[in-house]
Amino acid sequence: NAGVTQTPKFQVLKTGQSMTLQCAQDMNHNSMYWYRQDPGMGLRLIYYSASEGTTDKGEVPNGYNVSRLNKREFSLRLESAAPSQTSVYFCASSELQGRSPLHFGNGTRLTVT
Amino acid sequence: AQSVTQLDSQVPVFEEAPVELRCNYSSSVSVYLFWYVQYPNQGLQLLLKYLSGSTLVESINGFEAEFNKSQTSFHLRKPSVHISDTAEYFCAVSDGNTDKLIFGTGTRLQVFP
Numbered sequence: 522n523a524g525v526t527q528t529p530k531f532q533v534l535k536t537g538q539s540m541t542l543q544c545a546q547d548m549n550h551n552s553m554y555w556y557r558q559d560p561g562m563g564l565r566l567i568y569y570s571a572s573e574g575t576t577d578k579g580e581v582p583n584g585y586n587v588s589r590l591n592k593r594e595f596s597l598r599l600e601s602a603a604p605s606q607t608s609v610y611f612c613a614s615s616e617l618q619g620r621s622p623l624h625f626g627n628g629t630r631l632t633v634t
Numbered sequence: 635a636q637s638v639t640q641l642d643s644q645v646p647v648f649e650e651a652p653v654e655l656r657c658n659y660s661s662s663v664s665v666y667l668f669w670y671v672q673y674p675n676q677g678l679q680l681l682l683k684y685l686s687g688s689t690l691v692e693s694i695n696g697f698e699a700e701f702n703k704s705q706t707s708f709h710l711r712k713p714s715v716h717i718s719d720t721a722e723y724f725c726a727v728s729d730g731n732t733d734k735l736i737f738g739t740g741t742r743l744q745v746f747p
Contacts, residue, residue, distance in 0.1 A: 525677070556737075561643070563724060563739040564678075571733075611677055619733025620666045620685055625677030 523547050527612050527626035534602045534633045542597040542629050544612030552618040553595035554579075555587060557608040558628070564611065570595055571618045602633045636660055636729040640738035648746050649717055655710040655741045657699075657725030664730030667708040669699055672722045672740075681723070684708065695719075720745045 525546045534540055546553065551572045556564040566579030568587040576587050584606060586598045595614075599606060610629045615621040637660045647653050659665065666685050670678040682693040689701040699710045708725060725738040 561739060563640075564737040566735070613677075619728045619730070619735065622668065622680040622683060623670075623678070623735070625679070627675070627677045 525612055525614055525624050525626035527610075527629050529629060530627070532629060532631050534599075534631065536603060536633060538602050539598070539600050540602065540631075541599075542610055542612070542631075543594070544596065544626060545594045546612075546614040546624070547593065548614060548616075548624060549592070550614035550616050550624070551592070552615045552621070553589065554613045554615075554623065555585070555595070555597045556611045556613065557581065558611060559608050567597065567610075569618070599631075602631075604633045607631060607633045636665075636727055636734065636736050638725055638727050638736050638738040640725055640741050642741050643739065644742045644744065646744045646746065647715055650714045652713050653711065653715050653719075653743065655723050655725075655743065657708045657710065657738060659706050659708070659725075659727040659736075666728040666730065667699070667701055668726040668728070668735075669693075669697070669708070669710050670724045670726060670737075672724065674721075678724060681710075715743070715745050717745050717747060719743060 528543045554569040555567040570576045570589040573592045612626045613623040639658045668683045669681040671681045672678045682691045684701045692698045722740045724740045728735045
């Protein structure tokens with residue numbers, strides 16, 4: 522019963538470095554999402570993939586790219602990290618976009634110095 | 635665009651007291667409504683949802699929420715809280731037209747003995 526698995530759990534980057542956050546789900550869900558969580562701001566959608574082969578921008582996509590590698594995996598890439606990207610990142614999946622509940626991973630805590 | 639308001643950022647309450655966490659959303663023709671709970675250092679978990687039908691929905695651990703269309707609200711209630719209910723609670727609304735899920739900024743429930 523792994524559900525949604527995110528790696529790594531913690532990461533520290535210097536400004537300008539790049540990294541990829543990995544996410545995989547084993548529930549055969551169609552839709553996958555990347556959110557960031559910042560104090561007092563709730564969760565904000567970065568990118569989502571409604572189905573395999575499609576990706577769309579969310580509320581705060583600038584500075585990020587995504588890849589829906591297959592139905593199971595959805596990665597988030599920071600090409601040139603900035604201190605404003607210090608946050609906790611959550612991957613989630615759902616059977617269908619919109620009305621189906623989201624299943625979340627345990628998050629990646631990223632610090633950019 | 636759809637928006638979600640959780641007016642209370644923190645709610646302190648004593649154990650066995652009742653609690654209400656408020657959630658209001660901007661008007662929309664059709665919406666799906668969710669409450670999620672986040673325990674420390676974990677991802678969000680679905681607490682309850684309203685998709686259609688009865689306006690009063692319940693969770694397995696004693697929480698309930700009522701969909702009030704005229705007041706565009708989906709407040710979360712529990713008649714008697716436990717220490718273990720200490721967590722952050724997020725209201726989320728999915729616009730039936732766009733299928734975009736929008737989160738509120740969260741309410742931290744702190745239960746004291």
